[in-house]
Amino acid sequence: MNKKIVVTILLSAVSGWINGFLGGGGGVLTVMLLLTVFALPQKKAQATAIAIILPVTAVSSLVYMLKNSLPYATLGLAALGVAIGGTFGALLLNKLNGNAVKLIFGLFLIAGGVKMLLAL
Amino acid sequence: MNTNLWALLFGIVGGVAGGMGMGGGTLLVPLLSMLDIEQKIIQAINLLSFLPMSIIAVIIHKKHGLIQGKVLLPCIIPTMIVGTMGALLASSARNNVLRFCFAVYLLAVGVWQTVLSVIAYKKAHLRKQRAMRVIACPTYTQLKAKKRIRRLAV
Numbered sequence: 001m002n003k004k005i006v007v008t009i010l011l012s013a014v015s016g017w018i019n020g021f022l023g024g025g026g027g028v029l030t031v032m033l034l035l036t037v038f039a040l041p042q043k044k045a046q047a048t049a050i051a052i053i054l055p056v057t058a059v060s061s062l063v064y065m066l067k068n069s070l071p072y073a074t075l076g077l078a079a080l081g082v083a084i085g086g087t088f089g090a091l092l093l094n095k096l097n098g099n100a101v102k103l104i105f106g107l108f109l110i111a112g113g114v115k116m117l118l119a120l
Numbered sequence: 121m122n123t124n125l126w127a128l129l130f131g132i133v134g135g136v137a138g139g140m141g142m143g144g145g146t147l148l149v150p151l152l153s154m155l156d157i158e159q160k161i162i163q164a165i166n167l168l169s170f171l172p173m174s175i176i177a178v179i180i181h182k183k184h185g186l187i188q189g190k191v192l193l194p195c196i197i198p199t200m201i202v203g204t205m206g207a208l209l210a211s212s213a214r215n216n217v218l219r220f221c222f223a224v225y226l227l228a229v230g231v232w233q234t235v236l237s238v239i240a241y242k243k244a245h246l247r248k249q250r251a252m253r254v255i256a257c258p259t260y261t262q263l264k265a266k267k268r269i270r271r272l273a274v
Contacts, residue, residue, distance in 0.1 A: 081131020089139020
């Protein structure tokens with residue numbers, strides 16, 4: 001019982017840190033936490049993770065907004081793009097092999113990471 | 121092409137990734153970093169642009185009964201506390217520090233997900249091999265046939 005609590009707090013904290021300090025993501029860790037410690041099925045884990053990340057995303061957004069002057073035009077278009085893309089992604093998810101998706105995205109993420117390091 | 125237009129395009133790409141459950145923004149941030157925008161601002165854009173979609177997603181998921189209410193509070197509390205602290209710290213951090221940290225995070229998650237999928241492929245492959253071997257074995261199929269006949273005769 002204790003171990004569960006510790007792991008929950010730890011993973012949630014890291015997830016929150018990634019959301020606040022790095023501005024996004026963190027959901028991956030929450031999904032992992034829900035799949036292992038709480039043994040939720042895949043779909044429930046992903047759905048619940050979004051719900052968990054939502055409040056902290058809202059608060060982080062507020063902090064960033066208050067502390068920086070944001071380009072609202074760029075922001076609006078990005079948000080629009082995400083809404084459009086997200087709908088497609090959710091529909092697509094049902095049709096593709098889960099593991100293939102994981103592999104492709106894993107590789108994309110590595111490429112993204114390398115690209116960002118090179119851009120430093 | 122106009123920065124804002126790129127933002128729309130990258131938003132769509134990032135959104136598809138997020139919609140597939142690959143974590144919001146893991147593609148959006150590196151894409152936006154190719155444009156001339158500060159890392160801090162990119163992170164803010166990332167957070168804010170996924171907010172509306174997340175809200176809609178949660179509403180839909182709630183309707184389908186996919187949200188496990190019991191785990192919400194114990195997970196949200198630590199996430200919120202550390203998250204708020206992180207957001208406050210980020211505003212006083214330097215942009216290249218943030219970019220470096222994010223890049224490391226991407227590499228870590230990328231490697232982790234790739235490894236997981238490779239393991240899953242291997243498992244599936246081994247399972248298939250074992251199944252084929254069993255089916256190819258004549259004794260096995262004969263045994264199964266005999267059992268089936270016996271069962272049907274009863």
